[in-house]
Amino acid sequence: MVYVFDTSSFIVTGHYYPQQFPRFWEKFNLAVNNKKIISVREVFRELDNDALSPHLITWINENKRIFQIPDAKVTQFTKNIFLVPHFHNLVTERNRLTGRPIADPFVIALAEAKNGCVVTQEKEKPNAAKHTKCM
Secondary structure (H helix, E strand, C coil): CCEEECHHHHHHHCCCCCCCCHHHHHHHHHHHHCCCEEEEHHHHHHHHHHCCCHHHHHHHHHCHHHEECCCHHHHHHHHHHHCCHHHHHHCCHHHHHHCCCCCHHHHHHHHHHCCCEEECCCCCCCCCCCCHHHC
């Protein structure tokens, strides 16, 4: 199984300091090296704004390769997400005005394209999209 990490999940990994949790980082890096943990370029861009832990920032920069640029399949699925009016609210006015990246639709689309599982810390919201392959 491939796990497509959202920004929030990388932020949580930042709470696991390598000195205190070496086994976690050993296993996490093994999964990354085996291409079991991937993400999208938009998550990388969000992390550029949101990651605060120095060790996480270093890790992100050393592992840029896992943050994939959307291919045609991911782009098409992302487009299909936005064909549903309900999902237009994924792009907030704040994001539009400030040019902040929006990763969620790309994370969902990459998980669909790779037959993978979305990993996020976001809380379930009524009428929100669900990726049922992982439930």
